[in-house]
Amino acid sequence: MPVFTSRTNSGLSAVGREDPMHETPWCGGSAATWIRRTKADVEHERSRTAYPPGTIRDKDEARDLVADHAATSAAAIGALAVHATLSVEQIAAFVGIEAADLIASGLLQALWSMGAAKFGHVTSTWDRCWERTLWTIDDKEVIATHVLPLLSRAEELAMTAGQDIHVSQGHDRHALLAAELALRIAEYTSVGTVLGERLSDLTSLFGNHTTRRGDLIAVRADGLRIVLEVVAHDNQKFGEKVDFWAEQLATPGRGHGMTMVVFVVAADPKGDASRARGLTGRVSAAIVKARVKHGADWRGHDRMGMVSWSDWFPAAGEMSQAFSSLLVRFPESRPTYASVLDAEVVPCAHPRDREYVAVIENASLLAQTPAWLRSRDRAPLLLRRMGQPQLGRVSEVMPARA
Template sequence: MATLTPARTATDAVHASLVPSACPDDELATHSRRDPYWDRLWAPGSQALWSSRPLLAQRKAEKPAAVNSRYLMDEAEAMRLLTINQGRRERLAAWGALDSWRTVSAEQLAAITGSRLFLNPESSNIAASVSLELMDVGAYSSPLAVGGTLDRNCLYRPSNTDAFDKLIAPELTWPEWISVTGGYPWSGGGQYDRHNLLSTELALRAAEYLPIGAVMGEKFSTVDLLAGTGLGKKVKNPDNRRADGTIIRTDGLRIAYELTGTASKSLENKVRRWAQLISERPLETSGLTVLFITAPHPDRPRNRSGDPRDEIYRRVSSVLKEFPGTRADSPAARIGIVAWDEWFPARHELSEAFFSLSADFALNNVHGNGKWVKRDLLGDYAFTPWNTFDATAVVDQAPLLSATPHWMRSGDRTELIGSPMDRAGETAPVPGPVKPELSRGRVFGKGVGKAGDAKLPPRLRL
């Protein structure tokens, strides 16, 4: 049987430490973080080892010295720590990142928020969040990967409870709630440890090194947002389908990505659903493309019979045959596939293919690996939005989300949401001058001398 996988050629790669990173803290940049793919933090098929408050309480009862009491503080003390002004901005960013990306490492969370405090799982924000059953702390399953204590190598995920809605949301202002949740319900589900860490790492690396407009986590990569209500349209049976993340170009082109480590019927169904959706949504009115990234375990067999990569390509190709055509709007032209180790060929290395987001597309009408054509999603992939489609609106609004890496959401974006009175459709009352005859016509609220203009309180701004 002829292989369907393109021949792999060696590409130039550079260590991440030699490439300027947009992350302003060198200790939190890619080359300083654990590499979730090449560091062999997972045995094949394994999951992380998680600790929630109930589990920690049980362990404490059995062996008091085994658990730090900070993870078991009472509700009043935990709420005090989680509602004080100190560290509020970073705390909101951490909750937003967990809600959006689902599972993150301590290093990834510190990079997203810009706060090294999250490198310490015993810091006040983490310990109080665990105490309220708002989040869980975890460790890699491989005993060879890290030491025996929780440190910057630990993992975080949202707890599967209603603690956020019951305890945290009532304490947030509307802008704060929007920044954390995007206006959608908080969710504690959808946790797949290695899968989620790789998805988050890809988004972070794209945000650090590529000239892109935004990155979106799993929560904001739903079919409904990418092709339904996010475009002002309806999707038939949108259910809960979503990509693992989305990279958005500066012109608004969406690159929704799906990571996969195995070839399965489930993979075929995913490809088929995306292909069907793409066939119903022209590129010029949706900006939607989909990229499947093969990321099997690095210690897998490298022969053709043992490496799942070849079978993944074969199955993707087979499904795309159900949707004939290779024109610009066809599924074949908008669903690509690439291997993780083509973009990142070794620990902390970045290849030329990554800098252009090069991927394979089944565009040639031939059998075997000749059907695959390399296209650069950051290069020769053309996209011209329809004149009624504001493709870059999402780029403008992404900085409102605290899950966005902090260097991509600097500045004040309050004008995008307005003041509470703006949202209520009311006009702020402007008192007249006490002595009109002496008035110089200064605008109400305008600064005088060294005093700046009047602004909304910090918690009402974004």
């Protein structure tokens, strides 16, 4: 049995979280059933349906609770804003408060009560157990009006990561798996940091102005970006996605030789085994085809690999030795299997260049980063480097709302 060294305490570790691949009881596909405050109000008025237990009917009271714990509330919002959909246990790992304490604090329920966030369940009916709920952003205008003015500049940056807050477009299982993968990589490997989907855009990787993005990025200590794409099912456009990434890796310009892509095949373990094998085969074939077309311009090394979820995580609560070194397969290449954490296997063009390793330090400020990789006390220093004023609450410099 391989032995792993965790970078965090047991209360925030993956060993204490429900495994979204093997344990989460998805019913009716890969989408959660969401419960919004606005919908609860309508149902209460129509049929006197009770509000969810532990929530606050009075919105002003909910806002007061959030205001009393503004930094923690903003941290939860910030994690959701970048990772889209999270379980309570995953939010806890980002915020740095154990799940039971987070629920007991009532902060998530208060965010729901004021309309900032919504919660969901994957079973046919909600069992009224908060520990098994999923969460996502509900109304970004509520956040802008009632949360943002409470924050210092450092807290605002941590929450927004310098971007507009977006509402999730669905794909709940996919988002949950990507977030779990980010948390496990951050906990059990030597990467410098991890970035969620909203920060995995091609603009930051290659300078391209496009809406395309990866599911997450692991940044190696030398600055190499390892883009991870979770492949839960096949579709007609998958080949186009692989070809697109291959072309970006081959195109000279900003970031050339500083990025690689790993496709993580995450077929449902309860599904048909032959379909899972077929999906793996199609991913492999797409990579081989893309390498034939673009690989000559990948700086002489393979920059596109694949791995199955079960290769790294064979069962609930289990991790293989291959995971600790992020061992992946390079289809029809030699060596076939290799660690993407090894700079000799996947070198970077500008090792430890300040431009590329700065993201590790910068990400330590952000709520999207797992708690054990964050350094809140460095916020004033980094803000000064960025030329940001050292102001207090955002409300002190914002115009009064009409």
